[in-house]
Amino acid sequence: MLTVYSPDHQLHHASELKDGKVSPCFEMPQRAEIVLARSLQVGLGDIVPPQAFGPQHYARVHSARYVRFLQQAWGEWQALGHSHDALPLVWPVRDLRSDIEPEHIDGKLGFYAMDAGVAITAGTWQAVSSSANLALTGASLLHGGLHSAFALCRPPGHHAAAEYMGGYCYLNNAAIAAQWSLDNGSRRVAVLDVDFHHGNGTQSIFYDRSDVLFVSLHGDPRRSYPYFSGHRDETGRGAGLGFNLNYPLPHGTAWDGYGEALQHACGQLRQYRPDLLVVSLGVDTYEGDPISHFRLGTGDFSRIGAAIAAVGVPTLFVMEGGYMVDEIGINAVNVLQGFEHAA
Ligand code: OKP
Ligand code: ZN
Numbered sequence: 582m583l584t585v586y587s588p589d590h591q592l593h594h595a596s597e598l599k600d601g602k603v604s605p606c607f608e609m610p611q612r613a614e615i616v617l618a619r620s621l622q623v624g625l626g627d628i629v630p631p632q633a634f635g636p637q638h639y640a641r642v643h644s645a646r647y648v649r650f651l652q653q654a655w656g657e658w659q660a661l662g663h664s665h666d667a668l669p670l671v672w673p674v675r676d677l678r679s680d681i682e683p684e685h686i687d688g689k690l691g692f693y694a695m696d697a698g699v700a701i702t703a704g705t706w707q708a709v710s711s712s713a714n715l716a717l718t719g720a721s722l723l724h725g726g727l728h729s730a731f732a733l734c735r736p737p738g739h740h741a742a743a744e745y746m747g748g749y750c751y752l753n754n755a756a757i758a759a760q761w762s763l764d765n766g767s768r769r770v771a772v773l774d775v776d777f778h779h780g781n782g783t784q785s786i787f788y789d790r791s792d793v794l795f796v797s798l799h800g801d802p803r804r805s806y807p808y809f810s811g812h813r814d815e816t817g818r819g820a821g822l823g824f825n826l827n828y829p830l831p832h833g834t835a836w837d838g839y840g841e842a843l844q845h846a847c848g849q850l851r852q853y854r855p856d857l858l859v860v861s862l863g864v865d866t867y868e869g870d871p872i873s874h875f876r877l878g879t880g881d882f883s884r885i886g887a888a889i890a891a892v893g894v895p896t897l898f899v900m901e902g903g904y905m906v907d908e909i910g911i912n913a914v915n916v917l918q919g920f921e922h923a924a
Contacts, residue, residue: 582917583626583730585718586617589711590735592704596666598697607872607904608749613735616900619910625917631714632721639713639752641760642786646682647744650693651709651751654701657686666700695747709736709751716754719897720761723857729896731917737901739780739861740807748778748807755861755899756786759793762857771855773846775885776863776901777873779811783861789821794853796846800874801829835876843888850892858896860889864903864912871904882912886919
């Protein structure tokens, strides 16, 4: 399988506010380097650079003003004399006003964020736009006839919605790729999200639509981040009703429970008969993950790949989470090899 990769991700290495302290993000540059090294080690396939896409492609699923904010935030922060990371610290919850975009950068950061895990640094825009371009390049390669590809995206994307960032995510790479495919001839696209955390951003972007089926397996939001999204009764709205399927799974879920839910999800994906399947590939379902609570073993990731292959449609894998850095390469590439051996 071909891997789309760029070293630009290294320009983003940030801090987050976690457990009451500012500390380096679990989402660190080493993650992508270790996945790349494993892909090379097993001879997964060619490594290719991204093509140049641009903000107009991101703005098909994000608002234009949000994309502009991401592009300009570091400059506005720096103009205040800061040289350290910018972090949001105030949010327009419930009855506060969210209809007026603040002018001050502190206000804008909160206006366009859902949490304090999304620092803006000097290199953030270049890294996040390059990450989106990896997914777009993957989508265009599949459009050209490839059966599968792997976009080694970093930063990840699935928590980012039309107008907010969150959970280490800025631009929603999977959603941007899905929309590009629809804009270029696909009639239906499915997104399967196997990251431990609910892909609230992808759900939000496509919630009203029937041309994108979103299916997610994740830790129950009653106990797991993002806490405010991912329940089973979130099934879509209007024309999108029935095209959003959540599988919240209990703390400590291992392969028995996971595999059963995945089989069910894959049956629903097959029935939808998408022209393209985009997989939000997080491997933070691993038993050793430091921030998640499932118990999948390394061998189970090959089984995930085989189950996805059985859906039987062109598939774009887009990297999301996975924080047990030592094993992230083996686990992610096991999914891809499991897919290839079964396809
Ligand atoms: C991003 B992705 C839990 C803290 C959670 C945010 C996690 C973001 C995960 N103690 N912090 O879905 O892998
Ligand atoms: Zn995750």
